[in-house]
Amino acid sequence: MKELSKAYEPQKYEDEIYKKWMDSGFFNPDTCVEKGVCKDDSPTFSMVLPPPNVTGTLHIGHASMLAIEDLVTRYKRMQGFKTLWLPGTDHAAIATQAKVEKLLIEKGIKEPKKELGREKFLAEVEKFAQESHDTIVNQCKKMGSSLDWSREAFTLDVERNLAVRTVFKKMYDDGLIYRGLRLVNWCPHCKSTLADDEVEHKDQIAKLYTFKYSKDFPIAIATTRPETKLGDTAVAVNSNDKRYAKYIGQEFVIKNFAGGADLKIKIIGEESVDMKFGTGAVGVTPAHSAIDYEMAQKNNLPIVKIINEEGQMTKEAGEKYLGKAVKVARAEVVEWLKENNLLEKEEEVPNSLSICYRCGYAIEPLPSKQWFIGVNKEFVLPHSNIDGIQSGEKVTLKKLMQKVVTNKQIEIIPDRFEKTYFHWIDNLRDWCISRQLWYGHRIPVWYKGEEVYSGIDAPTSEGWSQDPDTLDTWFSAGLWSFSTLGWPNQTKDLKDFHPTTLLETGYDIIFFWVARMILMTTYTLGTIPFETVYLHGLVRDEKGRKMSKSLGNVINPLDTISKFGADATRLSLLLGNTPGNDLKLSEEKVEGFRNFTNKLWNISRFMLLNIPEPKIDVKLPELKTLSDKWIIGCLSKVVMDASTMIENYQLSAAGEKLREFTWGDLADWYLEIAKVEGGKEEILNYILNTVLKLWHPFMPFVTEQIWSEIYGGQRMLIVEKWPKQESITENTIEFETIRNIVTGIRTLRADNKIEPIKKLDATISAGAKLNLIKENSEVIKALARLGNLDIVESAKKSSTAAGFVEGGVEVFIELAGAIDLDKEKERLQKEFETLTKYINGIENKLANEEFVRNAPPAVIEKERQKLAEAQVKLDKIEAQL
């Protein structure tokens, strides 16, 4: 007989189990085919791991992602799918470079890039990235992730670089990638451009200054950025504004504004100007404001760049300001306005500040020559697997992105995010993809004088120099679903696993990543990157706040793993977690699930004590007793429910159902009954195997450990077949009667303060259920701790007994001297009253003609039944009173 230790200690087993899984090769679909777990032509399930940034370590959010993805992967693998979950990491260009720069500065290198130069600096970044990578891989393993490490990829490795260059060249040739002078989002701190999505907005209070450029200028304007007025080329007023209409079209020259440049200001009419805000007039700075830039395009205004990439004033602002920081210039302009009595008002207004999503520094919009992807440019899609788009049809990237979601080829869970997605696409502008960073994919474009060459490889002739810039990190991330499978080579993996089945990621990167993958894949392959998108929420602390170092509320997954185990950590991130919603987590919650892993361990321990020779392939034996039929009915139902729920990505609900069965039905009832009934070796063996399989995707370690304790190394749970539903449709009502009788007796016992150890005598007036009760009398006696139990067809309550009615059966407990007759009467009286009220409610309902006319017959029948049952119960209680 096998025997487990008394308590489960995760720390003792987890690393060893992971190693066994690795050695088995079962994370790799090819090995699974070789070893007959699935066939080469079995249906596939594939998913890529959203590659974590190599900027440091994994946090609890990553742990949640891994738990969800591993659950689905293990489920599919056990179902016999040819299953691939492909790991990788993201070089996260701007984030990683900024992090390493900071670290080097802390080390005492004041200007790392200048001092080290491109090559040495990059070597530092790569060293850091490698270390982070190793940490991340280790953490993934700690969580139990069944990732196929043999296929691991990196967004910046050689294979992915080829994919990047190939796609770039293709887009360039299709005219989708172009270089142009545009107003871009510039981060003076990161010294790079940013995509529109990489700009965040922060509410703040800003000073709004109202003033005139000069005494002679007829209109006062209001601005929160006076220094930019040195680059103004117009003043915009609402075309319908009677105050200013007469000036529209006029031009004014302001000499030496604020002691700096001369301004040439044209008054223009614009519908968009709010007459009620400020003075109703806006100074137009085309070079440093997106909206002003558009006005300039429309009105043919000159663009004067007065702030450079360093965040300093240019000579266009005038000699006085040349080289001065923006903030200094602002103060000086305000000072000048005051001195010249031009400042009319200074007030505080709420304002939205644009900041860099990486460093939080204020964004400076400025004109710059950059590379863009045109999202509205038409091109021909040669091969289309997209419903509603023909091969050879003219399309735009925007159209492709919209189509695959509107035609339901891609399903987004929860579906409300479709709306968000469409809204984003509708407002999408050309994507600026060049970055002035060193760490990343170098733009595959070479220059020689005026000549420009774009190719997968460098031109062979002399005299070409490559563009110094790199690509937005999301460019390579956008290729992830197919670049990881070997594209541009036509590999077997690509054929087998693309499009991938599922993309599981956070809702916070739906634009950055999900949308870009859809763009890149539909364009490059003419197909979807994935069939389903499952968006998870953020993990927050128990008060719903974001976890942050400064708040000190960070829960580190490695800590909870070492304290409570990986399985407990996983469960705490899976149960109560629903798509699209944030999850509140506390250490107590993890602790609770640690208790459950131990419970499962002990359930197994007990069952093993009653299974002399456990077998892996045990068939469902003949069901002898009511409880046997009942538990197998429950098990069968939970197999069905859990399966469909996982299929529908209701992972939390599936886990709840399993827990309810395992802890409630199985442990609290069936195992207790098994102690009485005996002879259950095979059925217990069958239930144990099934339960371990069902729990495996949720908590792989403890289940695999129990499995290996039972069956040695002969077969691993990770590749056992997922259970099938038995065709047991046993009515559970009869068992419910037994269960409720036991509970009823226990309640009476507690109410009357009778210690559990004392055995009571009882009489059951069973009526039509005489046989049922007789057959289960031993169970009732044991679970309710009865001494004598008389089961008769009909009996009356004695004066020293307490009684209750359950399922048409009356139960009388002999309390002899212990009974408080008044209290007993009061209790029955109370129940009588609630029941009467209940009956009245149903009677009224049934007396309502409208109800009887309109409600479906099944509902009416149910009400009648409820009424009849309640009526019987009421009569019996009345008799007991």
Place this chain on the structure above:
RNA sequence: GGGUGAUUAGCUCAGUUGGUUAGAGCGUCUCGUUUACACCGAGAAGGCCAAAGGUUCGAAUCCUUUAUCACCCACCA
């Protein structure tokens, strides 16, 4: 300014096409070591389902309005 989500027991949440006497876990209280488990067992208390209208025979569930909170988007200087 536009949009989305949340609001159910002290806390965290279920409640899937409208038909329950509204559920679970944690916490609280009472009792308890009966040959798996005190990381446990038995029992109990605790809810005008945010508010107001409406639709319906019937609403926690559908519609409208409101309130509070959270998040996303946006070029109000």
